[in-house]
Amino acid sequence: MSGRVLVGVKRVIDYAVKIRVKPDNTGVVTDGVKHSMNPFCEIAVEEAVKLKEKKLIKEVVAVSCGPQQSQETIRTALAMGADRGIHVDVSGKDYENLGPLQVSKILAALAKQEDAQLILLGKQAIDDDCNQTGQMTAALLDWPQGTFASEVSLEGDKINLVREIDGGLEHIKINTPAVITADLRLNTPRYATLPNIMKAKKKKIATVKPADLGVDVTSRLEVLKVEEPPQRQAGMKVETVEDLVVKLKEAGRV
Amino acid sequence: RRETGWRKEKDPVLASTRKLHAGADGSKVSPSAAPERLPFCRVTEEDLAFFRKILPGRTIVDPDLVEPSNVDWLKSVRGSSEVLLRPQTTEEVSQILSYCNSRNLAVNPQGGNTGLVGGSVPVYDEIILSTSLMNKILNFDSISGVLTCQAGCVLENLSFYLEERDYIMPLDLGAKGSCQIGGNVATNAGGLRLLRYGSLHGTVLGLELVLADGQVLDCLSTLRKDNTGYDLKQLFIGSEGTLGVITAVSVLCPRKPKSVNVVFLGCETFEQLLKTFQLCKGMLGEILSAFEFLDSECMRLLNTHLKLPNPISDCPFYIVIETSGSDPTHDAQKLHNFLEEAMTSSLVSDGTVATEEAKIKALWSLRERVTEALTHDGFTYKYDISLPVERIYQLVTDMRKHLGNRAKSVVGYGHVGDGNLHLNVTSPSKDPALLAAIEPFVYEWTASCRGSISAEHGLGLKKRNYIYYSKQSQAVALMGNIKAMLDPKGILNPYKTLPDNLKQ
Numbered sequence: 001m002s003g004r005v006l007v008g009v010k011r012v013i014d015y016a017v018k019i020r021v022k023p024d025n026t027g028v029v030t031d032g033v034k035h036s037m038n039p040f041c042e043i044a045v046e047e048a049v050k051l052k053e054k055k056l057i058k059e060v061v062a063v064s065c066g067p068q069q070s071q072e073t074i075r076t077a078l079a080m081g082a083d084r085g086i087h088v089d090v091s092g093k094d095y096e097n098l099g100p101l102q103v104s105k106i107l108a109a110l111a112k113q114e115d116a117q118l119i120l121l122g123k124q125a126i127d128d129d130c131n132q133t134g135q136m137t138a139a140l141l142d143w144p145q146g147t148f149a150s151e152v153s154l155e156g157d158k159i160n161l162v163r164e165i166d167g168g169l170e171h172i173k174i175n176t177p178a179v180i181t182a183d184l185r186l187n188t189p190r191y192a193t194l195p196n197i198m199k200a201k202k203k204k205i206a207t208v209k210p211a212d213l214g215v216d217v218t219s220r221l222e223v224l225k226v227e228e229p230p231q232r233q234a235g236m237k238v239e240t241v242e243d244l245v246v247k248l249k250e251a252g253r254v
Numbered sequence: 255r256r257e258t259g260w261r262k263e264k265d266p267v268l269a270s271t272r273k274l275h276a277g278a279d280g281s282k283v284s285p286s287a288a289p290e291r292l293p294f295c296r297v298t299e300e301d302l303a304f305f306r307k308i309l310p311g312r313t314i315v316d317p318d319l320v321e322p323s324n325v326d327w328l329k330s331v332r333g334s335s336e337v338l339l340r341p342q343t344t345e346e347v348s349q350i351l352s353y354c355n356s357r358n359l360a361v362n363p364q365g366g367n368t369g370l371v372g373g374s375v376p377v378y379d380e381i382i383l384s385t386s387l388m389n390k391i392l393n394f395d396s397i398s399g400v401l402t403c404q405a406g407c408v409l410e411n412l413s414f415y416l417e418e419r420d421y422i423m424p425l426d427l428g429a430k431g432s433c434q435i436g437g438n439v440a441t442n443a444g445g446l447r448l449l450r451y452g453s454l455h456g457t458v459l460g461l462e463l464v465l466a467d468g469q470v471l472d473c474l475s476t477l478r479k480d481n482t483g484y485d486l487k488q489l490f491i492g493s494e495g496t497l498g499v500i501t502a503v504s505v506l507c508p509r510k511p512k513s514v515n516v517v518f519l520g521c522e523t524f525e526q527l528l529k530t531f532q533l534c535k536g537m538l539g540e541i542l543s544a545f546e547f548l549d550s551e552c553m554r555l556l557n558t559h560l561k562l563p564n565p566i567s568d569c570p571f572y573i574v575i576e577t578s579g580s581d582p583t584h585d586a587q588k589l590h591n592f593l594e595e596a597m598t599s600s601l602v603s604d605g606t607v608a609t610e611e612a613k614i615k616a617l618w619s620l621r622e623r624v625t626e627a628l629t630h631d632g633f634t635y636k637y638d639i640s641l642p643v644e645r646i647y648q649l650v651t652d653m654r655k656h657l658g659n660r661a662k663s664v665v666g667y668g669h670v671g672d673g674n675l676h677l678n679v680t681s682p683s684k685d686p687a688l689l690a691a692i693e694p695f696v697y698e699w700t701a702s703c704r705g706s707i708s709a710e711h712g713l714g715l716k717k718r719n720y721i722y723y724s725k726q727s728q729a730v731a732l733m734g735n736i737k738a739m740l741d742p743k744g745i746l747n748p749y750k751t752l753p754d755n756l757k758q
Contacts, residue, residue: 016610016615017611036610191518194519194604198593
């Protein structure tokens with residue numbers, strides 16, 4: 001086994017930013033808006049680095065698909081402890097239309113090229129909330145998948161996983177190589193400390209194009225319209241219980 | 255030629271203050287305790303009828319509803335007011351004060367009630383005049399950046415409003431979710447951004463006030479420059495509600511920075527911290543917007559009481575540095591150069607950087623929530639001192655040695671970039687013996703460096719009698735004259751800010 005883990009990290013609009021829809025309703029405003037690493041991807045990186053610190057794996061490779069700025073996201077992963085990065089350069093219209101199917105094809109190709117033993121991803125991205133990339137990647141590679149992982153432990157060439165599901169927690173055991181997607185409670189990502197931030201600047205990031213991996217990024221989906229959710233109406237304060245009953249009657253609620 | 259400590263020998267008023275501490279005049283009462291009630295009238299049914307007429311539904315007499323306004327945020331002082339008034343307009347404030355002045359009723363103006371020196375709550379039965387319902391934003395000029403609003407606007411709400419318009423408030427403090435701009439101005443609040451944007455004395459362009467007799471004083475200018483006569487608003491900024499009630503404020507706001515970075519660093523010694531500050535000013539210069547510190551004891555309290563983890567390794571001192579600029583690439587480069595230099599010259603032993611909002615908030619909370627962590631550690635004795643920057647931590651070290659194990663925790667943190675130390679001492683419960691050990695030691699230590707015994711918190715109730723440690727008696731006497739001129743009956747926030755011995 002190569003002992004190599006691929007971690008996918010996506011550059012998304014920072015979750016604390018207020019999202020604005022573009023006036024032409026084709027998408028959201030991204031220019032000049034603060035971006036950062038998808039929080040679930042951060043958890044995936046932390047898990048990979050932890051596995052390396054426990055000496056259960058040998059190398060963590062951070063991968064991001066997107067324009068030039070995606071390299072910043074890879075640098076953050078390097079500062080957290082990843083060893084090197086691969087930037088799959090996708091920009092312009094291709095980037096706007098990039099979705100889970102194309103990304104999973106890219107990840108599958110990279111997994112084969114890098115002889116990866118494990119692929120760690122966030123369970124979903126906070127911009128599209130698709131929750132598909134991990135599952136599609138596993139299917140393309142015909143690998144087992146452990147999604148919504150809240151606990152991961154390696155046992156020889158198998159992985160013990162606890163999954164967060166609607167009914168509670170599910171314990172499974174899967175073979176390697178495998179795809180794991182991280183859920184919120186898997187770990188608390190570390191702060192990148194200065195010595196590591198400085199070291200990260202010297203770590204290598206290779207750039208490739210999807211075509212180099214034999215992947216066609218044409219999208220099969222077309223976004224018709226993007227709109228804001230309906231505005232929430234303001235509530236009303238009343239002084240007495242009698243007023244409340246009157247108002248409820250007026251609104252036809254009682 | 256002045257020598258250090260000249261005040262102590264030559265100033266008879268300061269000498270009598272020291273005697274108070276020593277109990278030499280036979281009194282065992284601490285100078286921070288409340289004085290006797292002054293002969294104001296008490297509220298009658300007729301008074302309540304009048305208030306109810308002008309403030310229908312907003313004249314509160316239910317003890318449960320009045321109680322929170324009778325107690326300060328620290329739960330350290332409690333008044334016994336029975337009336338809470340909640341005006342919505344300047345006109346209503348004017349009517350209230352005019353009436354109270356004629357009836358000789360004392361009034362306690364109250365904003366967010368987050369003050370730390372007992373200045374925001376009644377001492378006895380003063381009527382509480384709350385600005386909470388005066389929360390309208392009146393105007394914002396997006397070209398000049400001048401915001402005009404009523405005094406009861408919560409600071410954080412103003413920040414949210416401005417951020418949507420690409421501006422920010424020139425001040426920021428831990429209490430932002432509750433404090434109101436009128437109270438901020440009345441106390442000349444400092445906060446975390448003073449290093450970059452200056453004090454309210456510079457950023458407030460105009461005020462609208464109501465004087466003790468109900469007269470409305472409209473100085474609500476929005477002009478950046480106006481040298482026509484005496485600048486009256488300066489008198490009211492920092493007057494702690496004793497000269498007039500602020501009803502509206504116009505403030506000059508800076509543009510929202512496009513790029514904000516927060517760095518959390520660890521230093522082994524205070525000397526290294528000071529050298530880091532020098533380096534910071536040199537290499538970050540115009541993008542530096544905050545330089546705060548906390549000691550390892552603060553970190554221990556944050557870990558213990560608020561379960562906030564240390565993002566880096568354990569160090570004796572921690573620094574929070576914030577940069578704000580208009581170009582992320584430019585700022586990142588400057589920051590990188592500074593951090594590389596700080597690390598290679600071993601000024602800093604560890605650190606982490608945040609550019610994302612969520613991480614920035616997390617790092618700032620380590621500094622902003624120290625006050626909260628202290629409230630869980632026991633009864634807190636708080637000191638807010640201005641000192642020459644190089645002497646700041648010496649006071650903490652000397653205090654620890656002086657108190658030995660009489661205190662539970664002794665911590666130091668604060669706006670080191672402004673020369674402002676927050677020294678806090680905790681004990682399991684209120685302890686007069688401990689207080690007697692801390693005071694006047696802390697004030698004399700401060701006076702010996704010609705520091706301020708209250709850098710930004712103000713004097714309020716608790717520190718009114720210590721004013722002589724930092725101000726000459728002629729200056730204080732003049733303050734008394736101004737107070738007598740503007741509020742002859744002394745109804746505005748009595749027992750606060752000015753020392754008791756002026757009332758002779």
